[in-house]
Structures are given as C-alpha cells and as structure tokens.
Amino acid sequence: MMILAIIRTALVALKRDRGALALSFVLPVVFFSIFAVIFGGRRDTTPKISVIVVDEDQTRASQRLVKGLESEGSLVVKTRPAPAKGVEQADYTAATAEVAVKEGKAPVALIIPHGFGESPISFGATDANRPTIQLLEDNSDMIAPQMVAGLLQKVAMTAMPDVMAEQGSRYFDQFAGGLTREQQDRVDASLRALRERQDGGAGTSASGNGGGGGIVAVSSRAVVGENKDNPMVSFYAAAIGVMFLLFTASGAAGALLDESESGTLDRVLASRVTMTSLMLGKLAYNSVLAFSQLVIMFLWGWAVFKLDFWSHIPGFVVMGVFTSVAVASFGLLLASICKTRAQLGALSTLVILVMSSIGGSMFPRFLMPESMQKAGLLTINAWAIDGFTKIFWRDEPISHLWPQVLVLTGIAVVLFAIARRMARRWEYA
Amino acid sequence: MVETLQETAPLASFTTSTSSPPLRIEGLVKRFGQVTAVDGITLELRTGECLGLLGPNGAGKSTLIRSIVGRVIPDAGTIQVFGAPADSTPARNALGWIPQELALYPRLTCRENLQSFGRYHGMSGTPLEQAVDRCLGWATLTDRSEELVRNLSGGMKRRLNMAAGLIHQPRLVLMDEPTVGVDPQSRNHIFEMIEKLRDEGMSIIYTTHYMEEAERLCDRVAVVDHGKIIALGTNAELVRDAFGSRSQVLARFAGADERVTAWVVQHGGQAVDGATQFTIEHPTEIAGLLEDSAKAGLELLDISLRKPNLESVFLHLTGRELRD
Numbered sequence: 001m002m003i004l005a006i007i008r009t010a011l012v013a014l015k016r017d018r019g020a021l022a023l024s025f026v027l028p029v030v031f032f033s034i035f036a037v038i039f040g041g042r043r044d045t046t047p048k049i050s051v052i053v054v055d056e057d058q059t060r061a062s063q064r065l066v067k068g069l070e071s072e073g074s075l076v077v078k079t080r081p082a083p084a085k086g087v088e089q090a091d092y093t094a095a096t097a098e099v100a101v102k103e104g105k106a107p108v109a110l111i112i113p114h115g116f117g118e119s120p121i122s123f124g125a126t127d128a129n130r131p132t133i134q135l136l137e138d139n140s141d142m143i144a145p146q147m148v149a150g151l152l153q154k155v156a157m158t159a160m161p162d163v164m165a166e167q168g169s170r171y172f173d174q175f176a177g178g179l180t181r182e183q184q185d186r187v188d189a190s191l192r193a194l195r196e197r198q199d200g201g202a203g204t205s206a207s208g209n210g211g212g213g214g215i216v217a218v219s220s221r222a223v224v225g226e227n228k229d230n231p232m233v234s235f236y237a238a239a240i241g242v243m244f245l246l247f248t249a250s251g252a253a254g255a256l257l258d259e260s261e262s263g264t265l266d267r268v269l270a271s272r273v274t275m276t277s278l279m280l281g282k283l284a285y286n287s288v289l290a291f292s293q294l295v296i297m298f299l300w301g302w303a304v305f306k307l308d309f310w311s312h313i314p315g316f317v318v319m320g321v322f323t324s325v326a327v328a329s330f331g332l333l334l335a336s337i338c339k340t341r342a343q344l345g346a347l348s349t350l351v352i353l354v355m356s357s358i359g360g361s362m363f364p365r366f367l368m369p370e371s372m373q374k375a376g377l378l379t380i381n382a383w384a385i386d387g388f389t390k391i392f393w394r395d396e397p398i399s400h401l402w403p404q405v406l407v408l409t410g411i412a413v414v415l416f417a418i419a420r421r422m423a424r425r426w427e428y429a
Numbered sequence: 430m431v432e433t434l435q436e437t438a439p440l441a442s443f444t445t446s447t448s449s450p451p452l453r454i455e456g457l458v459k460r461f462g463q464v465t466a467v468d469g470i471t472l473e474l475r476t477g478e479c480l481g482l483l484g485p486n487g488a489g490k491s492t493l494i495r496s497i498v499g500r501v502i503p504d505a506g507t508i509q510v511f512g513a514p515a516d517s518t519p520a521r522n523a524l525g526w527i528p529q530e531l532a533l534y535p536r537l538t539c540r541e542n543l544q545s546f547g548r549y550h551g552m553s554g555t556p557l558e559q560a561v562d563r564c565l566g567w568a569t570l571t572d573r574s575e576e577l578v579r580n581l582s583g584g585m586k587r588r589l590n591m592a593a594g595l596i597h598q599p600r601l602v603l604m605d606e607p608t609v610g611v612d613p614q615s616r617n618h619i620f621e622m623i624e625k626l627r628d629e630g631m632s633i634i635y636t637t638h639y640m641e642e643a644e645r646l647c648d649r650v651a652v653v654d655h656g657k658i659i660a661l662g663t664n665a666e667l668v669r670d671a672f673g674s675r676s677q678v679l680a681r682f683a684g685a686d687e688r689v690t691a692w693v694v695q696h697g698g699q700a701v702d703g704a705t706q707f708t709i710e711h712p713t714e715i716a717g718l719l720e721d722s723a724k725a726g727l728e729l730l731d732i733s734l735r736k737p738n739l740e741s742v743f744l745h746l747t748g749r750e751l752r753d
C-alpha cells in the first residue's frame with residue numbers, strides 16, 4: 001500500500017515535470033534514431049568514400065582500372081576538383097592530389113604511375129622495379145584507406161579479366177614455356193616462393209608500406225599526420241571539448257535564471273546596467289570560461305597524450321575564441337528560452353547530446369552517412385571540430401580557417417540576437 | 430548602534446532639480462491582463478519625508494514601486510524623480526531601491542556584493558570603497574564584511590539587502606516591505622537603520638502591511654487598496670478623518686454565530702474574525718451595548734475600549750482587515 005502511494009506521488013510529479021518527461025522518453029528515442037541511421041539502418045544512406053584517382057599511365061589497363069573503381073557503388077571517384085565558379089578544373093596530378101588529401105577534400109588518393117599498364121598485376125614476389133600504385137592516406141580516417149585498398153584488389157580481379165588472362169599467359173610463358181623438366185622446376189620454385197611468402201609474411205598486407213603483395217602492387221603513404229605521435233588526440237580534444245563547452249555554457253548562462261528568480265536581475269536592471277550590456281557581459285564571461293576550458297583540455301592533451309600544442313598556438317587561439325563565443329551565445333539562447341533551471345537542464349541535455357552526436361563529438365563525421373554529415377553542418381560541434389582538425393591534424397595555415405570562423409561568427413551573432421530578443425521578457429513587466 | 434550613512438553631499442552628480450519634489454506621480458495606471466494593479470494613482474513625496482504605502486498583500490504597492498524604478502512599464506501616467514523622468518539616468522542615480530526579495534549574490538561576500546552593485550551604478554576606486562565601508566557600518570555588518578552571503582542569518586541578509594540599495598548614495602529610497610520574514614529583534618534593528626536615514630533627511634517611500642511599522646516610521650501614510658490611494662495624511666489626520674473624536678469598542682461573544690452577527694450589524698458594528706467592533710462617541714455608550722446584548726441573550730466573553738489606529742482606519746475604509 002505504501003509502495004503504491006510512493007509510485008502514485010512520483011508519477012504525478014513526473015507528469016508535471018515536462019523536462020524530466022522529455023528526458024525520460026524523447027531523448028532515448030531521438031538517440032536511438034540517430035545511431036540507427038548512422039550505423040546502417042538505412043541502406044540508401046550508407047556512407048560513400050571519396051577517392052581521388054590520378055591516372056598517369058593512361059593505358060588500356062589503367063583506364064579499365066579507373067572505370068572499375070568508378071563503377072564501385074561505395075566509392076565516389078574524383079579525377080579532377082569540382083568546377084570553380086562554373087569553370088572546369090584540370091585533372092588532378094600526383095602533387096595536387098596530395099594537397100587535396102592534406103586539405104581533407106578526400107581521405108585517400110590513388111596514383112596510377114607510368115608503366116603500370118606494362119605489368120599491371122603480379123602473382124609472385126615483387127619486382128622492385130615494377131611501378132606500383134600509390135595510395136596517399138589521411139590517417140585520421142582509419143577506414144577509408146583500408147576500404148580503398150581492398151576494393152582496388154577486387155576491381156583488379158573483376159574489371160580487368162583480359163588483362164588478367166594476358167598477364168597469366170605471360171607468366172605461363174615465363175615460367176612454364178613447353179613444360180620441360182627445367183620449366184616444371186621453375187614453376188615449383190615460384191609456387192614455393194609464393195607459399196613461403198604467404199606463410200611467413202603475415203605482417204605484410206596487400207596495401208602495406210612495402211607494397212606489391214596483392215594482385216595489384218600498392219604502396220601506401222600517410223600524407224597527413226605522418227609525424228604525429230598520437231594522431232587522434234587532437235580530434236578528441238576538440239570533439240569532447242566542444243561538447244562539454246556547450247554544457248558549461250548553458251549551465252553558466254543559467255545564472256540568468258537564478259538571478260531572475262532571486263530578484264537580483266531586477267535590481268541590476270534598475271541600476272545603470274541595461275539588458276543589452278548585461279547580456280554582453282554574460283556573453284564575454286561565458287566565452288572566457290569556455291576558452292579557459294579549451295586551454296586546459298589541450299594542455300592536458302599535450303602533457304599526457306603528447307598533443308603538439310605549442311606549435312599550433314595561433315590557430316588554437318583563433319579557433320578557441322570563435323568556438324567559445326559561439327557556444328556562449330548558444331548557452332544564452334537556451335537560458336533565455338527557458339523559464340526555470342529544471343527546464344534549462346532538460347532542454348540543454350536534449351539539444352547538446354543530439355548536436356554532439358550528429359556534429360561529430362561522439363564519433364567522427366566521416367563515418368556517418370552523407371545526409372547525416374550534411375545535417376552535422378547545422379551544429380557548432382562540426383564547424384569547431386573541422387577547424388581544430390585543420391590546425392592540429394592537417395597543419396593548415398590560419399588563413400584556411402575562414403569558413404569555420406565565418407560560420408561560427410554567424411552562429412554567435414544570430415543566436416545572441418535571438419537570445420537578446422527573448423530576454424525582453426525580463427526587461428519590463 | 431547604527432552608524433550614519435551619509436557624510437556630506439551625495440557622491441553622484443545629478444542633473445535632477447533640487448527644487449522639484451523627490452517624487453511626483455500623476456494618473457499612474459498599470460494593468461496585468463484583466464487585473465488593474467495600479468488604478469490612477471497620483472502622489473507627491475515631500476523632500477526629507479518618509480511616506481508609508483499601507484495596504485494588504487495584492488493592493489498594488491509593489492507594482493507602484495516597480496513602476497517608479499522602471500521595472501514595470503505603466504499603461505498610463507507619468508513619474509518624475511526630482512523633476513526627471515523615472516527612466517532617465519539622472520533619475521536612476523537619484524533612486525535607491527530595496528526590493529522585497531533578497532536580491533543578493535549568495536556566493537559573494539558582503540563586501541563583494543556591495544562592490545558589485547556600486548559598480549553597476551558606475552562607481553569605482555576610492556569613492557566605491559568608502560561607500561562600501563559606510564554601508565557596511567550602517568548595516569552593522571563591518572565585522573561580517575568577508576562572510577559569504579549564503580552563510581548570513583536572515584536578519585543580516587535583510588540588512589545587507591538594504592545596504593545594497595543605498596550603495597550609490599541615492600536621495601530617494603524606495604523600500605518594499607524590508608522587514609518581511611525577519612524576527613522581532615532584527616526588525617527593530619532595521620527600524621533603527623531607517624530612522625537614522627530619516628534623520629539624515631533622506632526622502633523615503635516605505636511599503637508595508639504592518640500598521641505598527643507605518644505608525645513608527647512614516648511622516649505620512651497613503652492607504653492603498655485595489656490599486657488606489659483611498660486615504661492620505663499623517664497618522665493623526667487619517668484617524669481623525671475616519672473617526673473624529675470617536676473611540677472603538679472591541680467585544681467578543683460566546684458562539685460567533687449568525688445571531689451574534691445580526692445583533693452586531695443591527696447596532697452599527699462590524700464582525701471581524703470572531704470579534705466585534707463598535708464605534709462610539711462617548712465611553713458611556715458601552716453601558717447601553719452591554720445592556721442590549723444581555724437582553725438579546727448573548728454571552729459576553731470580554732470587552733475593551735481603544736483609541737482608533739491605522740488598522741481601524743483601514744477596516745473602516747474597506748470593511749476588511751489590513752492583513753487579508
């Protein structure tokens with residue numbers, strides 16, 4: 001009986017607390033949906049991997065290979081940059097492809113070298129002089145280069161049957177012409193060598209840096225992050241940092257609600273302080289708070305996880321300042337929408353977790369379906385993480401941060417303007 | 430012992446007129462939806478005067494005060510502070526507001542609170558520090574200056590709340606029920622602080638629903654009910670206007686039933702909260718009341734004669750108790 005009474009009281013209280021209701025029932029459903037979409041619940045939105053392909057060889061074999069790659073459903077093959085202002089761009093070269101990977105335009109580039117067509121595939125030990133396909137990788141995407149390397153071998157098998165046959169007969173001629181005893185010995189020796197290679201070379205993968213172990217010889221090279229001690233730390237420092245910045249900012253902005261409730265806000269507004277100057281003051285304070293948090297986060301990353309902090313200070317300051325102002329505006333907006341601390345707690349948890357999941361704070365955006373990646377661009381997280389990645393991962397100059405700076409400034413201005421408008425309810429009765 | 434708050438002239442330089450009254454309100458109206466909280470109030474405060482706004486909860490006192498400090502935008506009427514519009518900077522500098530709520534930062538010390546509110550009024554440096562010290566002394570909180578506000582007693586918080594409203598040394602102070610929720614000893618302390626201010630010539634508006642406070646502190650009292658001033662004058666004037674030279678008889682009868690009420694109304698009295706009240710010209714009329722009640726078969730429990738006070742005035746004017 002007593003237990004029933006307790007349940008009844010708790011149910012009534014829950015019914016009256018819309019924030020708790022939303023957290024209890026809406027948030028799990030929203031989260032479930034986001035994760036379901038990201039991890040392939042819907043086939044049509046499976047992420048495609050962008051790959052830049054440079055065909056230096058321009059032979060029948062290399063063209064077949066490129067065509068084969070283009071027909072792979074999970075790849076988006078780019079042979080030239082997107083048209084700029086309606087003007088078609090020149091095809092990628094090995095050099096421009098490397099720059100494009102460094103700038104994050106694609107996680108991987110394939111360079112088919114001159115001479116590839118003369119001996120496109122190999123079944124045996126690598127000939128050191130044989131031209132190998134180069135795979136230029138961005139290490140921050142751990143999946144795309146592996147996928148491309150695997151698909152390359154598959155395409156070689158399926159897209160070039162004539163090349164395979166031709167190459168096979170050449171091998172036959174080379175190793176088994178007339179099948180004399182001597183030839184038989186050579187075939188056996190070759191097979192033994194192949195077998196030994198398979199048995200003893202577990203560490204040498206088809207796309208390993210030594211190159212040439214698969215049907216198509218490939219050598220890979222990381223062009224971004226190759227000198228980083230701990231490559232993903234900068235990503236997580238930014239990703240987790242921004243998520244917590246959002247929580248801190250909304251919590252700090254909640255001081256407005258406390259002050260409104262206690263009457264302090266009334267007293268302040270009865271002095272020479274106007275609502276606009278009060279909110280600008282709060283924005284400045286919350287921005288400084290957020291920036292300090294980022295500094296501590298990255299310093300910790302440097303001290304414990306070998307994050308290369310000191311050589312990226314200018315870029316960090318630029319991204320830190322603009323990210324901090326944007327999250328501070330976001331916090332003020334949430335606080336100005338809510339009537340109580342409880343409401344703010346519920347709404348901020350809901351919005352920040354959703355923003356963080358689609359904005360890349362919980363897992364990298366490149367793992368998400370394309371539609372989700374686009375949706376992520378509506379979040380502060382995505383722009384902030386992209387900016388920090390440019391600085392800490394790609395070692396790009398500060399001037400390359402302009403899109404992030406522009407968008408974060410825009411977000412800050414718009415959110416602050418709305419927050420100021422909403423705050424009119426505190427101004428006068 | 431309560432210390433003096435003001436040494437000489439106010440620190441801030443005002444462009445308000447010294448010849449204008451501290452406060453002039455004309456035809457003030459404020460509605461919240463269907464409710465008219467302030468209904469055409471006209472009022473003028475004299476220099477150095479303490480004017481009490483006496484009325485029950487919900488009478489419109491706080492709305493009137495909040496209109497003066499610019500926290501409520503009136504629907505009609507004008508408010509001038511020393512001749513300047515109430516929402517102007519000179520008016521804000523001249524005005525001090527002590528809200529009913531404890532509008533303080535709980536995680537700041539007493540000193541830090543006063544410094545903050547001083548800065549919000551544009552003060553800084555030595556003048557600010559001097560003002561903080563004076564206010565701490567006035568509120569008898571000097572030895573608690575470094576204490577966090579959340580650790581203070583209720584009475585101390587109230588005193589600091591008052592000091593925060595005076596940090597910029599205003600010339601007109603609006604006090605909105607500053608003794609709400611404090612124990613009798615702290616209340617007395619607050620009275621002494623206000624009396625000190627009054628003695629220094631500060632113009633004060635003091636809202637309360639306690640008749641004793643209005644009687645003790647205020648030079649004049651405005652009785653407020655349903656958003657209107659229904660009477661205005663000194664304590665003596667209000668009583669005289671309402672009762673002349675008459676006195677009040679308070680009587681209690683056993684079984685406060687309809688029969689008692691009917692008898693009381695028949696004899697020109699009022700029944701309030703189980704007691705009955707009659708207004709008489711001469712004490713000898715008591716004998717007649719006693720005789721009539723006995724004839725009607727009412728059992729008298731006790732009876733007393735008293736001079737009318739502000740509470741009697743309020744009851745007389747509105748037919749309701751002050752603390753309704």
